[in-house]
Structures are given as structure tokens and as C-alpha cells.
Amino acid sequence: MNNFIEWSTLEFRKSSGTEKMRCPKCDSVRSDKKDKSLVIYHKDGVAKCFYCDALGFRDSKKNERETKVNYTLPSQEWRNYTKLSDNLVKWFENRGIKQYVLNDFCVSEEAMYQPQLNKSVNNVVFNYFEGELLVNKKYRSANKKFTQSKNGKPILYNINSVIGCDEVYICEGEIDVLSLAQIGIKNAVSLPTGANDNDAFWINSEKYLKDVKKFYIATDNDEKGNEVAEKIAQRLGRYRCERVLFNGKDANEDLVSGCLEETILNTEKYPVSGTYSVDDVWGDVLDLLKNGIPETIKPKGEWCKGLNDIFSVMRGHLIVSTGIPSHGKSNFTDWYVLNLIQDYGMKASWFSPEHNPMSLYVTNLGTKALGTNLFKATDKQRNEFKDWATEKIYLTNADSGQEPNWEWLLDTFQNQMMRYGIDIFVIDAWNKVILNDKNELQGIRRVLTKLTAFAQQNNVMIFLVAHPTKMKKNEKTQEYEQPTLYDVAGSADFRNQTHDGFCVYRYFNEGKTTITNLKTKMSFQGEIGKSADFYYNLDNGRYFDCSTQKNNLPLWHDSKPTENKYFNTNVLPNVNLQDAFDIPEALPFEDCPF
Numbered sequence: 027m028n029n030f031i032e033w034s035t036l037e038f039r040k041s042s043g044t045e046k047m048r049c050p051k052c053d054s055v056r057s058d059k060k061d062k063s064l065v066i067y068h069k070d071g072v073a074k075c076f077y078c079d080a081l082g083f084r085d086s087k088k089n090e091r092e093t094k095v096n097y098t099l100p101s102q103e104w105r106n107y108t109k110l111s112d113n114l115v116k117w118f119e120n121r122g123i124k125q126y127v128l129n130d131f132c133v134s135e136e137a138m139y140q141p142q143l144n145k146s147v148n149n150v151v152f153n154y155f156e157g158e159l160l161v162n163k164k165y166r167s168a169n170k171k172f173t174q175s176k177n178g179k180p181i182l183y184n185i186n187s188v189i190g191c192d193e194v195y196i197c198e199g200e201i202d203v204l205s206l207a208q209i210g211i212k213n214a215v216s217l218p219t220g221a222n223d224n225d226a227f228w229i230n231s232e233k234y235l236k237d238v239k240k241f242y243i244a245t246d247n248d249e250k251g252n253e254v255a256e257k258i259a260q261r262l263g264r265y266r267c268e269r270v271l272f273n274g275k276d277a278n279e280d281l282v283s284g285c286l287e288e289t290i291l292n293t294e295k296y297p298v299s300g301t302y303s304v305d306d307v308w309g310d311v312l313d314l315l316k317n318g319i320p321e322t323i324k325p326k327g328e329w330c331k332g333l334n335d336i337f338s339v340m341r342g343h344l345i346v347s348t349g350i351p352s353h354g355k356s357n358f359t360d361w362y363v364l365n366l367i368q369d370y371g372m373k374a375s376w377f378s379p380e381h382n383p384m385s386l387y388v389t390n391l392g393t394k395a396l397g398t399n400l401f402k403a404t405d406k407q408r409n410e411f412k413d414w415a416t417e418k419i420y421l422t423n424a425d426s427g428q429e430p431n432w433e434w435l436l437d438t439f440q441n442q443m444m445r446y447g448i449d450i451f452v453i454d455a456w457n458k459v460i461l462n463d464k465n466e467l468q469g470i471r472r473v474l475t476k477l478t479a480f481a482q483q484n485n486v487m488i489f490l491v492a493h494p495t496k497m498k499k500n501e502k503t504q505e506y507e508q509p510t511l512y513d514v515a516g517s518a519d520f521r522n523q524t525h526d527g528f529c530v531y532r533y534f535n536e537g538k539t540t541i542t543n544l545k546t547k548m549s550f551q552g553e554i555g556k557s558a559d560f561y562y563n564l565d566n567g568r569y570f571d572c573s574t575q576k577n578n579l580p581l582w583h584d585s586k587p588t589e590n591k592y593f594n595t596n597v598l599p600n601v602n603l604q605d606a607f608d609i610p611e612a613l614p615f616e617d618c619p620f
């Protein structure tokens with residue numbers, strides 16, 4: 027992999043698209059002089075040889091400058107890393123990995139202080155490259171203690187290997203990547219932090235992965251490995267992911283027992299909406315027969331009990347929230363979503379241009395989540411909210427000059443899926459996103475089709491706040507009637523295309539707010555037409571069932587996120603940017619002296 031081509035030495039025939047040419051690095055050793063193995067991707071400014079894996083970058087200096095600003099790069103003398111001790115080479119050989127693979131990956135050996143051992147020991151070093159830059163180093167001692175470069179750049183291991191690849195394997199550890207290379211699979215990366223998921227390394231890796239067509243998730247065959255596999259599939263889009271099922275614990279164990287070449291082909295698709303055979307869904311059928319109808323998603327707090335009997339949501343659904351202006355549909359939607367974040371360990375992203383500036387909007391969400399007005403809260407309370415909200419709440423805003431149209435918004439959401447692993451998107455409101463269609467009704471249909479497809483493909487929920495266009499007055503009372511989904515944006519498609527919907531209606535005289543189920547796609551989600559009554563707590567913007575009491579405790583006061591039947595999200599601790607490379611202490615492992 028330490029073969030790089032100087033961009034300026036290449037003689038291009040084009041300046042856009044892709045082109046092929048003979049590779050200057052391996053040309054002299056190739057017998058097939060006609061094979062143009064070097065592919066140039068002009069748009070991305072990348073060249074890759076599919077014979078010798080040499081790489082070239084148009085903007086390598088630019089990347090270097092950008093990376094240096096945020097991170098401290100290790101010393102760049104890695105080209106000299108060739109000497110490995112006999113013990114280390116033997117140790118890898120016992121694990122089925124030959125020396126040439128170690129050389130290919132620039133695996134090195136170095137003494138380094140291991141904090142967990144409180145002393146300096148010899149380590150195998152996994153060098154993290156991005157282009158020609160060494161951006162991080164991970165040190166692994168013989169007894170499986172880890173440390174890393176201080177303030178290195180968090181990124182997937184072996185990220186260079188995926189350039190220009192349609193298919194990519196994602197492993198849990200570096201040794202699994204080497205194991206795949208040993209059987210000839212080069213397009214493999216690994217998580218930098220074992221079975222832990224956090225935003226930082228995905229943010230830095232995203233541009234290399236966005237065009238990949240298929241991911242094979244090859245994390246460990248154990249509980250933590252399965253959990254992190256779910257999270258990865260959620261980020262990358264389940265429709266383009268398959269899970270590799272190893273016989274043993276991981277790729278390396280299968281390499282050692284000699285079955286990796288078979289088990290790497292043993293994959294299972296992630297269920298998404300589409301066409302299924304009975305065989306595909308048979309596991310779910312058995313589950314249904316054993317456990318009854320699936321549990322839907324709804325806030326777990328007392329405050330919501332009346333509504334939970336008649337309305338709930340599901341992953342993959344587009345949920346429309348409507349109501350007369352100033353009746354509280356944004357407020358209620360936000361409170362509902364904040365509870366799902368807490369109760370299911372989910373992450374949500376808001377696009378809410380009506381509520382600018384964003385800082386003010388955060389105080390609004392913060393007040394609801396904390397249960398106390400953030401303006402009146404103590405510093406300790408404010409920090410508590412900030413800690414809770416980090417890697418849970420995301421806000422989207424169009425940059426100046428960017429027209430906030432539907433194409434831009436869905437692109438942004440797709441991008442956020444990978445970078446942040448979002449579960450819920452809130453769009454507030456429908457009429458704040460520009461519809462570029464000449465025929466409005468056709469445009470509405472087109473966008474709703476896209477939104478439902480997005481929700482289904484990505485296994486996420488989209489809450490769409492939408493105003494009614496027609497408002498009918500009751501002739502007797504002279505009050506506005508509750509709008510229905512047919513009244514939204516003047517299109518029947520809102521009733522037909524959305525999965526779920528509810529109406530927020532405020533009775534100003536009685537101080538009550540009624541939530542009505544306008545639609546639930548599945549019969550077991552609730553009862554269409556039924557309502558539940560809430561009081562609004564002016565102090566903190568929360569709603570509570572009329573039969574319950576005000577609750578001003580923080581959302582996180584005692585409840586832990588509970589398990590969601592379809593997708594378990596509550597298992598991993600939040601890791602912030604600084605800790606992105608902190609490796610949790612591993613289980614004892616066979617000791618090997620090197």
C-alpha cells in the first residue's frame with residue numbers, strides 16, 4: 027500500500043469523468059502491456075491501480091493542511107517501517123497472517139507507554155493512513171492493551187483500500203482486516219475503537235464511503251459485535267448492507283481454523299421494505315407466532331399513557347403532524363420526539379427554519395428535556411442537558427446561498443445518516459421547503475413518495491409538520507374544526523401516502539389540547555379517529571395526560587433507554603470526540619510474547 031503516484035506525472039486525456047491508463051508503478055513488471063489498470067476519477071481527484079493498488083491524489087497537499095488544523099499527526103517517517111522482530115512475525119503466523127501482509131499494511135513494532143499497564147512495553151503498531159498521510163497509530167501490547175497517538179485523526183483503519191470500490195467489508199478490528207487480506211480480500215476497513223460506534227470516525231470516513239454500493243458487515247459474532255453491526259447498518263443504509271456470519275468469533279478465528287474463504291460468503295440481508303420471499307420473513311413469522319403482534323414505538327412516560335392506547339409510530343414510517351396555526355403542533359411533536367430519544371436511545375435531526383436562530387431553538391428543546399426553563403436553570407442543569415443532548419440532537423440549516431429545496435434536504439439527511447446514525451428526522455414545516463415543480467399537486471406526490479421511500483429504505487422515522495390549507499368553521503360555535511389529513515396542503519396524497527398522522531387541537535377556553543389519531547398504517551398501532559386530552563405546562567413546554575400530574579424532572583432522571591424490538595440502540599456509551607480512540611479494556615486474551 028505504500029505506493030503512491032505523483033499526480034502531476036500522469037498524462038491525462040480528459041479532465042472530467044473517469045479514464046484508464048497504464049500504471050507507472052507496476053508497468054515494468056506487467057506482462058500484459060495492454061492492460062490499463064490505473065483508473066483516474068477526475069471528479070474526486072483520485073487515481074487507483076487495480077493491479078498493484080498504487081494511489082494518487084490531486085489535492086494531497088490540501089488534505090494535509092486540513093487534517094493538520096484539527097489533529098496532531100504522528101511523525102511521517104513510516105516508509106522506514108520494515109523491521110519486525112522474529113517473535114512478532116511468529117505471533118502473527120500463529121494467527122494465520124504471513125509477513126508479506128504485515129509489510130503490505132506497514133504494520134510496525136514499537137515500545138510505548140501503555141497507560142493500563144503503567145509501563146512501557148513492546149507493541150504491534152497499526153498505522154492509520156489517509157492518502158499518503160499517517161494520521162493515527164494504534165498500539166497493541168501482547169496482552170491486548172491498547173493506546174494510540176495523542177490527538178490523532180479518528181478514521182476507519184485501511185480507508186485507502188476502499189477508494190474506487192463498489193463493495194466494502196467492515197470489520198471490528200485491524201487483525202480481521204489483515205485476515206481478509208490474507209485470503210485476497212483487500213477492500214476491508216475496521217472500526218478504530220473495537221465494537222464501539224461514535225460519530226467522529228464516521229464523519230472523517232464518510233467521503234470515502236458515500237458511493238459504495240454494498241457493505242458486508244463483518245464485526246464479531248458475539249453480542250457486542252451484533253449490536254454494533256446494527257448501528258453500522260443503520261448509518262450506512264440497511265438496503266445496501268449484508269451481515270457476514272462467521273463460524274467462530276471473528277474473521278481471524280475463521281482464518282486460523284481454515285474456513286474463512288467459505289464463511290466470508292455466508293451473508294444475510296438486512297430487512298428493508300421491498301419484495302420478500304416467505305423464507306426471508308420466516309424468522310419474523312415465528313417471532314410473531316411466539317410473541318404476538320410487534321411492539322410499536324411510543325413514549326414510555328406516564329404523561330403519554332392516554333395517547334399510547336390509541337396512537338403509536340413505527341420505524342420506516344412518515345408521520346404527519348397537523349393542526350391550526352398556534353395550536354401547538356410543533357411543540358407537541360418536539361416533546362414526543364424528545365421522549366423517543368430518551369426512551370429508545372435514539373438520535374434525532376431537526377430541520378426547523380421557522381424556529382431560527384438555532385440557539386434559541388436549542389433552548390426550547392432544552393427546556394422541555396430538562397423540565398426547567400433553560401434561561402432560569404443553573405449552570406449545572408444546563409451542562410446536564412448539554413451532556414445528554416450531545417450525539418442525540420442535531421440541527422439542520424441551509425447555508426447562505428443554498429436554496430432549501432427537497433433535493434437538498436434529502437441529500438443532507440442521507441449524509442447525516444452515515445455521519446451521525448440518525449433515527450428520527452423532524453421537518454418543521456412542509457411549506458418551508460421549496461417545491462420546484464411547475465404542477466404543485468404532482469410535486470407534492472413526488473416529494474411524499476420520496477419521503478416515504480427514504481423512511482423505509484433507511485429504517486428511520488420522519489415527522490413532518492404540515493399546516494392545513496383549508497380551515498372550516500363550525501357554524502354553531504364559530505370555532506375552527508379539527509383539520510384532517512385531507513386538509514393538509516390541499517392534497518389527498520397526504521392522507522393516502524403518509525403512514526401515520528395526528529392532529530393537535532387546542533381548546534383555549536378549557537386550557538386543554540386534544541391529540542387525534544388521523545391515521546395509523548397498521549391496525550395494531552392505534553385507533554383512527556380516537557383522541558386523548560393533555561394539559562400544557564407553560565413553565566417547560568411539556569404536555570401531560572389530563573389524568574396525570576405535572577412532571578418537571580429531567581427526561582433522564584431515572585429511566586434508562588429501553589429496548590426497541592426492531593433495533594436495539596441502548597447499548598453503547600456515548601463517546602465524545604476526544605475519546606474517539608479510547609479503547610475499552612478488552613477481555614483477557616492468550617498471552618504472546620513479542
Ligand SMILES: [Zn+2]
Pocket residue numbers: 049050051052053063075076077078079080
Ligand atoms: Zn499498478
